[in-house]
Amino acid sequence: MKGSFVRVLLNLNYIFYSNTNNMHKKPNSSRRAFLSKSVKASALLPFVGSPLLASCDTSKAALPTIKKEGPLKILILGGTSFLGPHQIKYALERGHQITTFTRGKTKPTVHTELFDQIEMLVGDRNDNLEALKNREWDAVIDNSGRQVAWTKATAELLKDKVRLYLYTSTVSVYYPYYTTNLKEDKELVLAIPKDIEEQEQRYYDYGVMKANSELAASSVFGKDRTIVVRPTFMTGPADRTDRFMYWPTRLAKGGNIILPGNPQSLIQYIDVRDIAEWMIRLLEKGTTGTFNGVGPASDMTLPAYVYGAHAAFGTKVNFIPVENLTFLKENSLFFLAPWVLPGEKFKGMSRVNIDKSVVNGLTYRPLATTIKDTHDWWYSNAVTQERRDKFEQSEKGSIRQVESVLKAWSSRG
Ligand SMILES: NC(=O)c1ccc[n+]([C@@H]2O[C@H](COP(=O)([O-])OP(=O)(O)OC[C@H]3O[C@@H](n4cnc5c(N)ncnc54)[C@H](OP(=O)(O)O)[C@@H]3O)[C@@H](O)[C@H]2O)c1
Numbered sequence: 001m002k003g004s005f006v007r008v009l010l011n012l013n014y015i016f017y018s019n020t021n022n023m024h025k026k027p028n029s030s031r032r033a034f035l036s037k038s039v040k041a042s043a044l045l046p047f048v049g050s051p052l053l054a055s056c057d058t059s060k061a062a063l064p065t066i067k068k069e070g071p072l073k074i075l076i077l078g079g080t081s082f083l084g085p086h087q088i089k090y091a092l093e094r095g096h097q098i099t100t101f102t103r104g105k106t107k108p109t110v111h112t113e114l115f116d117q118i119e120m121l122v123g124d125r126n127d128n129l130e131a132l133k134n135r136e137w138d139a140v141i142d143n144s145g146r147q148v149a150w151t152k153a154t155a156e157l158l159k160d161k162v163r164l165y166l167y168t169s170t171v172s173v174y175y176p177y178y179t180t181n182l183k184e185d186k187e188l189v190l191a192i193p194k195d196i197e198e199q200e201q202r203y204y205d206y207g208v209m210k211a212n213s214e215l216a217a218s219s220v221f222g223k224d225r226t227i228v229v230r231p232t233f234m235t236g237p238a239d240r241t242d243r244f245m246y247w248p249t250r251l252a253k254g255g256n257i258i259l260p261g262n263p264q265s266l267i268q269y270i271d272v273r274d275i276a277e278w279m280i281r282l283l284e285k286g287t288t289g290t291f292n293g294v295g296p297a298s299d300m301t302l303p304a305y306v307y308g309a310h311a312a313f314g315t316k317v318n319f320i321p322v323e324n325l326t327f328l329k330e331n332s333l334f335f336l337a338p339w340v341l342p343g344e345k346f347k348g349m350s351r352v353n354i355d356k357s358v359v360n361g362l363t364y365r366p367l368a369t370t371i372k373d374t375h376d377w378w379y380s381n382a383v384t385q386e387r388r389d390k391f392e393q394s395e396k397g398s399i400r401q402v403e404s405v406l407k408a409w410s411s412r413g
Contacts, residue, residue, distance in 0.1 A: 071095045072283060073136070075162065077125070077154060078102060078143030079118075082238045083168065085111045086276035087141065092117060094280065101132060102144070109382040110238040125150040129157055139164040139283045142217065151213040155220035164286065166227040166279060167217040171294060171352050172207035173230060178344060180351035184230070184290040190215075203345075214290070223289075227282055229275065231293035232352060236272035236370055237377035242391050244269075246336060246398050247309045248375035249391070254315030257306075258322050258406055260333060265302050265340040268350040270295040271370045278362045291357045295364045302340060305367065312372035322409055331405045 074091055078084050079100030085108045088098050098118040108115060121131035125144060132154070140162045145151045155165055174182045175189070188211040192204040210230075218226040235244040250257055275293045282291075300308070303319075310317060322328060325342055341349060354362065378388065392399045 071097055072138040073097045073099070074280075074283065075099045075101065075132075075135075075137040075140040075158075076143060077140060077145070079120075080106045080108045080115075081143075082240055083143055083234065083272055083276055084108070085114075085238055086236075086273045087143075087279060088114055088118060090273075090277045091280045094284070096280070099135075099137065108238070110377065125154070129153065132157055134161075136161045138162070139166060141166045141168065141279060141283075142213075143168045145213045146209070148209060148212040148216050152216040152220065155217050159220050164225055164227060164283060164288070165217050165221040166229065166283060167214055168279075169210045169214050169228050169230045170207065171230050171232045171292060171349075173211040173214070174348065174352070175203055175207040176345035177348035177351075180348040181353050182292070182348050182351060183353045184292060184356055188214075225288060227279075227288050228290040229279055229282070229293045230291065230352075231270055231275050232295075232350075233269045234272040234275060235269050235374065237373055238272070238382070239374070242387075242398065244374065245378060245391055246402070247306065248312070248371050248378060250399065250402070251306075251310045251317065251371070252313045252315060252375055254313075254317050256318050256320055256406060258333070258336060258402060258409075259303055259306055259319040260322050260328055260336045261302050261325065261340045262323055263301060263303050263321070266299050266350045267302055267305050267340060268294050268296070268300075268352060269305075271365055274362065274364055278357075281361050285361070287360055289356075289360075291360060291362070292352050292354055293357065293362070294352045294354050295362075296367065297354070297358070297364045300367075308367035309371040311368040312375065320406065320409070327409065331401075331408070333402065333405060336402065 072091075074096055076084055076087060076098060079088060079098070080102055084100065088100075089111045091098055092114055099121060100118060101121045101123060103124050104120070104122040123129055123131045125147075137158075140154070140158055142151055142154060142165065145167060151167065158165070171182070173188050174186060179186075189204065189208055190211055192201055192208050196204075214228045217228070233244075239245075270293055274295060278293070306319070322333075328336070377383065389397075391397045394400065
């Protein structure tokens with residue numbers, strides 16, 4: 001059971017998929033016309049005069065300034081896995097220019113047609129930042145930050161060449177989640193406590209690394225030029241994990257479906273496109289500061305999540321409530337209840353405060369849209385039949401596993 005706990009937690013982590021494809025391409029001059037109207041309109045949203053915007057330092061004239069109107073030159077450290085392709089799509093639609101920086105290994109699975117409209121630099125955050133030298137951008141988005149030293153190195157290299165540094169962090173910086181209503185100004189754990197078990201250490205690893213990386217970015221760029229976004233579990237097309245695939249695939253088929261866990265438990269998630277698009281808008285507005293990247297807009301219980309997800313399909317379903325956490329634990333079914341983990345340390349995990357982010361422009365698409373789009377992506381050519389079969393057909397795949405657990409549950413009466 002400990003193992004499945006670790007899996008759930010580590011699934012918050014960044015998963016790297018490698019292939020041998022060389023993605024280096026030349027920039028294409030034909031870019032879409034800039035949607036100045038939408039940018040002008042968004043600039044009028046409630047941020048004008050807000051303390052956040054006021055804190056944006058405009059005194060450093062030597063730096064390229066962030067343009068309030070007109071296209072931005074945006075560098076994405078990363079850009080080809082899950083979050084990146086959605087950022088690229090939205091940014092191109094709004095007329096911005098994109099450069100990515102990767103090792104050239106990870107192949108995008110969505111919006112692949114857009115990658116000949118961007119510049120793709122090749123290097124390695126471990127030991128080769130050559131391609132980033134002597135270049136200027138309006139903003140950098142650090143998606144691929146996996147080590148504090150990586151973020152420190154790119155921040156230092158780019159600090160006089162780029163106006164804004166957006167660091168993609170995570171709500172895992174709040175671990176252990178002893179309290180609820182977690183706000184951005186909560187003090188973070190910056191060192192892994194000594195003398196703890198290996199498993200506990202793994203819980204801390206990711207959050208502590210991300211918290212220190214946030215600090216590395218802001219100490220080099222200055223708080224007035226740094227944006228930190230802390231997403232919760234991201235879901236949507238191009239996910240490299242299968243952790244969100246149970247509900248879209250199972251609800252689409254209909255029949256007997258487990259409704260797991262305490263019906264009062266709250267859950268939080270965010271559509272990857274809501275995060276991606278909001279990040280681009282933060283750059284357009286030059287809104288600096290730290291923000292939780294969390295949804296949905298209002299408290300959502302687990303049954304509300306499942307019913308909301310089912311709204312994407314017209315199937316006949318029969319929900320079977322299984323509240324017994326011990327039974328779910330014994331059968332490694334925590335992944336079904338989107339991360340309603342028991343224990344004091346997880347108390348606030350799905351109670352992250354969203355007020356500051358919403359005031360600063362985070363918006364949410366409906367859950368049913370997220371689920372339907374994820375379902376359609378899963379059954380498209382973007383996903384291999386082998387991956388689908390592994391998840392849906394194999395004995396150890398989630399779907400078959402849950403079916404056998406459901407039988408065991410029924411036989412218990
Ligand atoms: N998924 C979630 O639910 C979740 C939740 C909270 C926070 N986050 C955070 O969200 C971020 C988004 O990750 P993403 O994978 O979706 O971003 P992405 O920008 O779409 O892809 C990550 C990129 O990193 C590149 N990369 C990996 N190792 C590299 C290296 N050594 N040097 C240069 N580039 C390298 C990969 O390309 P190559 O392999 O070709 O180098 C890939 O393009 C991560 O920081 C993660 O911690 C994710």
